[in-house]
Amino acid sequence: MTHVFHRHLRSTPPVADSAAGMRIRDADGRSYLDASGGAAVSALGHAHPDVLAAMHAQIDRLSYAHTGFFTTEVAEQLAHELMRSAPAGMSHAYFVSGGSEAVEAALKMARQYFVEIGQPQRTHFIARRQSYHGNTLGALAVGGNAWRRAPFAPLLVPATHVAPCYPYREQRADEAPAQYALRLAAELEAAILAQGADRVIAFVAETVGGATAGVLTPVADYFRAVRAVCDKYGVLLILDEVMCGMGRTGTLHASEQEGVVPDLLTIAKGLGGGYQPVGAVLAQGKIVDAMSQGSGFFQHGHTYLGHPVACAAALAVQKVIQRDELLPKVRADGEAFGAMLQQALGDHPRVGDIRGRGFFWGVELVADRGSKRPFPAALKLHAAIKKDAMARGLLCYPMGGTVNGVDGDHVLLAPPFIASRDD
């Protein structure tokens, strides 16, 4: 009998025992090809010697010091490294232990920014349907995954949810991508005006949507149009790249491919590649300056923020990605991976759409290709696919999302950047 409070309480998962490179081995000796890096986490695969060595060295030197008392050399180095490659105008990295914490911190930073600059009436967030920003209450409030929100809805602060950029289902047949982008931006503008232009704190969006609707790649111009609307009303743009960031789409930040610079950028999974729980919020200088010149304090914090071993792991992961030139590899092999998926699955009667960038691909499953009708939720198709794939030694990340109010199924493939074409 297990005493671990597992996610699923009617079955106990296999015991993961060891891992190296692309493979995880369970206690019964079964080996699994890790085609999803967990949930797009393991950017370098498992047991990378450089990352392990960096973590060991940090543990031997200093394994913990509370950030209320100290900074550490390794946190400073990691922040320096992240700023070197950050979007224009970013000045500081705020370290946390994961994606939900990063989103919570970003929401509070945005709110406190407006308090500091004398606009405390801004209290409302606008985000998107079919999005996921984490499971804590603030992140869940902006998230648009209906199933995850449902039991907790009465506890969530009200937020407005507009349409995500979801060309497969929501771009009209007679609409060019640029027109679709403008229609979505107009919807955002209407939502801002409905709240009152001076009452909105921020628009929150995943640059490339991940865990709710499969990989949602935006059309060109969507984020530029959205950025322009935010700027018009002084609304901040928070981009959540917890899943799609840190190289996953072939550039360090997915927003680089959209030609926009966010005010706050959340990163997590690929930052530490699963070697340690670590995430960060990258913040524009104007936000940090408002706090440093105002109260002098960000009114937030967790015991483990800036944990030295987590920072050492993240720093090592990022150095390996650069040294081994993994981003150009992800771009080149990602294209080949997409072509392989198209070739293998493109004509399958149950595959509605295959979309992605770099090493971040989603396969949307439909009961009927013509009408794009999803499978009924009660079928729990995603659970069956996960089980069947594992039985065949493959780890992929199937999900049931919500498509126009109806549940839909997708399989996410997000292999470690080290994956070879043979893998």
Ligand code: PLP
């Ligand atoms: N934001 C996005 C875009 C995510 O995909 C996730 C996790 O999947 C989160 C936030 C939450 O991250 P975590 O599970 O580390 O709390």
